[in-house]
Amino acid sequence: MAGPSEPVHVLSVGAWSPVVERLWAAGAETSLLCDAEMLDQHQGLSEHRSVTVTRAAGLEELVALAEGVHARAPLSHAVSFDDTSMVAAARIREELGLGGGDPSTVVGTVHDKDRYRSALTGTPAAVPHAVVGSVDDVLRFGRTHGWPIVVKPVSGSGSAGVTLGVGPDGAADALARATVRTHYTPTGRAMAEVQVRGRVITVDTLSHAGAHEVMSIGFELPGAAHPAMMIYGVPAPLTDTERRDVVGTVTSALARLGVTTGPAHTELLLTAEGTPVLIETQLRPGGDFPELTLAASGLDVYDAWARQLLGEDPLPRIREAAASAGTCAVIACGAPDVEADYLELRDLDEVRAHDDVAGVRVLRQPPYRSASARTRDDLSVTVMSTAPTAQLALRRAVRALGGARMRVTTHGGGGAAGPPPVGLEPRTSTAGGRPFKSEEAP
Structure with a gap:
């Protein structure tokens, strides 16, 4: 693993991210390993030391390809900027002894919604859930915990395959939707969980050496004000008590999950009683929130992540931006x-x-x-x-x-x-x- 003064050669696995541009600006070397379907989204391909393109490669093949890159030009880090490639990047780090993120066990737990919920059992963030393999399983869960419920893929990205407000009549359709195998929902397994109502709040954090610093607390309003289909904002209008409870819930969950390094985007619901209830966490910045954070506080989320990869401690810069923030975006x-x-x-x-x-x-x-x-x-x-x-x-x-x-x-x-x-x-x-x-x- 590269130290602050050692050469940095970062292997980017999967999708494009502006983090790569920030690394180039700092003089770092990068290589790319991605599927052919992702190639068009990448910018500055000639800036990479090497570009390796695959087609539907399995995990072991991706590790072998990374080993080839490493043999030609030693890598210091392996990172992924999209949910579907993060386990592969973690396995590459483990096999080659690289930095750039947490172990595959941690990454796998965060991205597997059943394991994610199970890891939080016994904490204030726990939500009743169960893996469901049949319509009878869905109906049994709903009868036990009350309708409506949520049915979603066990392993999925974003809202793909998720059905909210499921009642007995919608159980079959919801299960069918959750078990469709796609690039974003690869396992075909489904789970049910209790549906909680509340305001949608998002928390973007950066973890460094096990410490978790909040970069932004945002909000989402789906279809709240026409002609807008979706609204995102930073910072969320919270009371001091709500903010304290939200931050405490998220950072405690990250610690429980074993997250120690890199960004995380956590979505939660804040109930009418002021209770934060976690929805899910992704180990990357969240959608438009880096842009909103930059506009609201001046903090460049991508630059903070790049600086961490370069060996710096990014947390003081994040705290400084938070202290001077005064605009809403x-x-x-x-x-x-x-x-x-x-x-x-x-x-x-x-x-x-x-x-x-x-x-x-x-x-x-x-x-x-x-x-x-x-x-x-x-x-x-x-x-x-x-x-x-x-x-x-x-x-x-x-x-x-x-x-x-x-x-x-x-x-x-x-x-x-x-x-x-x-x-x-x-x-x-x-x-x-x-x-x-x-x-x-x-």
Whole structure:
């Protein structure tokens, strides 16, 4: 493992991350090991010392390929920036004696939702759960613990395969959805757990030598303010007591799970009684939260992680940023929600021109055909705004998002006989679902 003055050669396993750019800026050497399906997302391929591309390689093959890279140019670290490659990176670290993260036993426990829940049994963060292999198992769990429940894959990334609010009539469909094998849900195993209601809070941390420092406490609002399908913000508007309880719950869970090194993104629910209940943890920064954290506090999450890989202690810099933070940042994510051919995004320059808009990003560039937006993969555009309070930043972001328009052709025959056209600007009529305004293509 490289020390502060030793050469750094980091093997990046899997998906792209801006952490790699930060490593290059610091003069570190990197190599890439990834599946062919991920190659297009990577930037600056020529900057790597070596690039190894695989196709659906198994764990042992990935370790062998990493050994080949190591033999040609000794590696100091192996890291992954996506959930599906983290166990492989951990195994590579173990086989080659590298730094960059925790052992595969820890990584595997965090990413296996059954093991994750079981590891927290007996703590305030515990949630009743059970692996379910049949509809009868789901029904038995619901009868025992009360309806509704959550059914989800045992090993999965994000919300893939997860069904909330499951009752007896939905047990079969929920189980079928949770057991579909995909790249993001590879095992085909499912589990049920008690459904808890509350505000969605996120906590991004960086762990160094077993100490856990909070980089941001954020919030999520799914479909809370049309035309936004999803809203993310930093910092979450919490009381001092709520913040203390949230941070204590998360850091205690990380310690219980054995996490000692690197970033973690933990999602939880804060109940009406003020009780934090963990949903899950990923060993990476969370989605848009690095961008929000940078806007709110000036802390570059990717740079902090890169500095740790370079041998520095990143925690003092994180504490300094937290002490000086005074801005709230919110990202509003928008998409039409009817089945349509999305042809053109319009008026984005006008959206960017808003004084209170800090950034606009197109997630999916038309033309494309899509059914009703259901997940983040269906979103079209995001707008970030900043303000002294979360409430004001939210209003600014949603108002600015409403200035974007989508030219579409709706399915079902088009014209007056088809479903109503949609866009990203609010209107008073709510025919056809969410209140959107658009221009229908001729």
